Amino acid sequence: MLGSFDFDVIRRSLPYLFYEGMTFTLTLTALAAFGGLVFGTAIALMRLSGYKLLGRIAGLYVDFMRSLPLVLVIFWFYFLVPYIGQWITGAPRPIKVGAFASSLITFIMFEAAYFSEIMRAGIQSISRGQPAAASALGLNYAQTMRYVVLPQAFRNMLPVLLTQTIVLFQDTSLVYVLSIPDFLGAASKVAQRDGRLVEMYLFAAVVYFTISCIASFGVRRLQSRIAIIR
Amino acid sequence: MIEISHVNKWYSPTFQVLTDCTTSVTKGEVVVVCGPSGSGKSTLIKCVNALEPFQSGEITVDGTKVHDPKTDLPKLRSRVGMVFQHFELFPHLKIIDNLCLAQTKVLGRPLDKAKTKGMQLLERVGLKEQAEKFPAQLSGGQQQRVAIARALAMDPIVMLFDEPTSALDPEMVSEVLDVMVDLAREGMTMMVVTHEMGFARKVANRVIFMDRGEIVEDAQKDDFFGKPRSDRAQKFLSKILSH
Numbered sequence: 001m002l003g004s005f006d007f008d009v010i011r012r013s014l015p016y017l018f019y020e021g022m023t024f025t026l027t028l029t030a031l032a033a034f035g036g037l038v039f040g041t042a043i044a045l046m047r048l049s050g051y052k053l054l055g056r057i058a059g060l061y062v063d064f065m066r067s068l069p070l071v072l073v074i075f076w077f078y079f080l081v082p083y084i085g086q087w088i089t090g091a092p093r094p095i096k097v098g099a100f101a102s103s104l105i106t107f108i109m110f111e112a113a114y115f116s117e118i119m120r121a122g123i124q125s126i127s128r129g130q131p132a133a134a135s136a137l138g139l140n141y142a143q144t145m146r147y148v149v150l151p152q153a154f155r156n157m158l159p160v161l162l163t164q165t166i167v168l169f170q171d172t173s174l175v176y177v178l179s180i181p182d183f184l185g186a187a188s189k190v191a192q193r194d195g196r197l198v199e200m201y202l203f204a205a206v207v208y209f210t211i212s213c214i215a216s217f218g219v220r221r222l223q224s225r226i227a228i229i230r
Numbered sequence: 231m232i233e234i235s236h237v238n239k240w241y242s243p244t245f246q247v248l249t250d251c252t253t254s255v256t257k258g259e260v261v262v263v264c265g266p267s268g269s270g271k272s273t274l275i276k277c278v279n280a281l282e283p284f285q286s287g288e289i290t291v292d293g294t295k296v297h298d299p300k301t302d303l304p305k306l307r308s309r310v311g312m313v314f315q316h317f318e319l320f321p322h323l324k325i326i327d328n329l330c331l332a333q334t335k336v337l338g339r340p341l342d343k344a345k346t347k348g349m350q351l352l353e354r355v356g357l358k359e360q361a362e363k364f365p366a367q368l369s370g371g372q373q374q375r376v377a378i379a380r381a382l383a384m385d386p387i388v389m390l391f392d393e394p395t396s397a398l399d400p401e402m403v404s405e406v407l408d409v410m411v412d413l414a415r416e417g418m419t420m421m422v423v424t425h426e427m428g429f430a431r432k433v434a435n436r437v438i439f440m441d442r443g444e445i446v447e448d449a450q451k452d453d454f455f456g457k458p459r460s461d462r463a464q465k466f467l468s469k470i471l472s473h
Contacts, residue, residue: 134320136279148320
């Protein structure tokens, strides 16, 4: 039965799959994780700030993002950003935004909602004595956050942040709705061109599975190492 | 140096933690604050460097009004050293970096100068060899001595101690008290919340006794230990000195 399959199509398309597809997927994952962490930390700080209005805005944002399917956000954002850009800059025509930029912004905004909740938990896990000691030494709010609270929060939450990044790595495949050739998109293109759907999708699954598994294993090792240091 | 006058603080409209507290600490003086738990002594000392806000009254430190919204609090706090019950060293930084952080970021000292100063102070508290370790690798007594060194690195004009030995195992209390006694004898202005009456007898100039948010007794050391005027202070002393 296996005779009717042509697994050689995988070998033939490897350079395209990895140089184009996987590069795109990994770049998007890394940039979105970084941007999401920075933006998410800002949201977490807003939520934990004493200012009620700021906290409420941040809370609404998080709830809003978490109540929408990611595919929908990617899709809508791609079509809306040009018009939002036009509205902001007052340009006569919709602004041109590439698929990559659009999907990156979407992922950063979407992931920020999740990362912010992780960072919020991380910041809250630090005893109140720490910021008190920092203040007592004369550090201002920004310095206290930057040098005392956030490094500890980040370290405590690193395993969770990385696990979320693995989820993000898989979620980036959703950019197929914009017909961007990420890894899955590239595989799907080859599959349809050569009529080798089973082979290509099977291979894509194996690759995603392997990378995610290895990464999860790495996170678990890291977790046990951090536990020892503490 | 520290002037506290008519300070009131409420946690909620019905729960008053500090009631009309008035006292002062002059330059070079060592004042011990004692009293039963929940009497507001820690709260009072935290009001001095504005870690706790208060609703009415005035506190001035070296002429700077703590309660004034225009006061640059970080600047004021950088001149007031504070040592906490639970040490509060920064666990992600090495001992020497714990000592250098505020020196470089707040005072703007160059890193090499801050390190030299930090090493001098570590040597003074007997922990020079621990400079490259992390706080979790040190015992409680060692951590508290590092915390004292960290506060001293800022060249404070006054030191506040908030129950510095309460979280320590008994055998580690004396190594911390020794450092504090030396500091007192060198003429540092100190306000110390503690139950260590031995320390109070040795170096305190004055003793303040607090109960239920009020300063019940504010007396010279010998008067306080000789015969406290209030019943409550007598009872408290008999309880902690009887064993």
